[in-house]
Amino acid sequence: MSLLSAENLSVRLGDKTVLSGVSAAFAPGLVTAVVGPNGAGKSTLLDCLAALRKPDAGQVTLDGRALRDLPSRERARRIAYLPQNAEIAWAVNGRTFVGLGRTPYVGAWGLTAEDRTAVDRALTVTGVQSFADRVVSTLSGGERARVLIARALAGDPQWLLADEPLAGLDPGHVLDACDLFRRLADEEGRGVILTLHDLDAALRVADRVIVLAEGRGLADAAPVEALSPEVLRAAYGVEARTLDGLRGPVLEMVGRAR
Numbered sequence: 001m002s003l004l005s006a007e008n009l010s011v012r013l014g015d016k017t018v019l020s021g022v023s024a025a026f027a028p029g030l031v032t033a034v035v036g037p038n039g040a041g042k043s044t045l046l047d048c049l050a051a052l053r054k055p056d057a058g059q060v061t062l063d064g065r066a067l068r069d070l071p072s073r074e075r076a077r078r079i080a081y082l083p084q085n086a087e088i089a090w091a092v093n094g095r096t097f098v099g100l101g102r103t104p105y106v107g108a109w110g111l112t113a114e115d116r117t118a119v120d121r122a123l124t125v126t127g128v129q130s131f132a133d134r135v136v137s138t139l140s141g142g143e144r145a146r147v148l149i150a151r152a153l154a155g156d157p158q159w160l161l162a163d164e165p166l167a168g169l170d171p172g173h174v175l176d177a178c179d180l181f182r183r184l185a186d187e188e189g190r191g192v193i194l195t196l197h198d199l200d201a202a203l204r205v206a207d208r209v210i211v212l213a214e215g216r217g218l219a220d221a222a223p224v225e226a227l228s229p230e231v232l233r234a235a236y237g238v239e240a241r242t243l244d245g246l247r248g249p250v251l252e253m254v255g256r257a258r
């Protein structure tokens with residue numbers, strides 16, 4: 001079984017320790033949410049998992065091999081990374097933009113029929129076919145977010161690492177995106193790792209939640225356990241309680257912890 005593993009990662013940026021001895025192993029077919037307050041180190045952890053940042057200590061391995069030792073093309077085929085707040089400044093249409101997700105496969109002759117099929121599939125599963133002929137720089141923030149997910153999926157990655165993919169989505173599209181992430185894990189066996197601020201979305205979509213605070217792992221467990229009142233108080237300084245919603249647990253933020 002494929003395994004993506006962070007082993008004792010530490011990262012210092014400037015004079016700040018941003019990650020301190022963080023370890024976590026990720027399995028395919030599961031959705032993991034990484035949550036925590038602003039500045040907790042979530043994006044830094046994701047950057048390390050995508051080999052975009054070299055940790056000062058520790059390492060990331062994929063199937064037992066140091067991720068940074070894999071040829072970059074192979075790495076890009078296996079791991080898709082969806083950045084936070086990605087700007088799309090190019091005046092290209094949605095189909096061309098999503099086609100960029102095929103870059104790790106494209107040879108000297110441009111997109112093949114197989115590449116085009118993968119692009120169509122990515123446009124369809126993310127429900128952005130109507131943007132295929134739109135200039136992407138004219139899309140709204142939430143529309144762009146969905147096109148970015150499509151670009152990531154066009155490369156048919158084993159692993160999808162997405163930094164706040166729900167930011168800017170309206171409630172309906174949050175539900176759609178959560179359903180999509182679940183399907184990618186349940187039906188297609190991909191490993192999905194999301195950083196999230198929306199804790200109810202984490203409860204809804206994740207098999208497992210990692211809570212980071214000040215660069216350390218505070219919890220790594222099933223969602224209700226990881227998002228317990230004690231952990232939320234320690235991580236965010238809030239009083240919260242878990243309520244029984246119609247389709248599962250939901251969180252009520254009662255107020256600031258005193």
Ligand SMILES: Nc1ncnc2c1ncn2[C@@H]1O[C@H](COP(=O)(O)OP(=O)(O)OP(=O)(O)O)[C@@H](O)[C@H]1O
Binds near residue numbers: 015036040
């Ligand atoms: N070049 C840098 N020098 C010093 N500190 C930095 C540098 N880059 C990032 N940081 C700090 O590292 C910490 C972790 O940043 P990171 O983006 O990983 O947090 P995050 O949990 O994703 O936050 P958010 O929820 O706000 O997006 C933050 O406090 C940030 O200010």
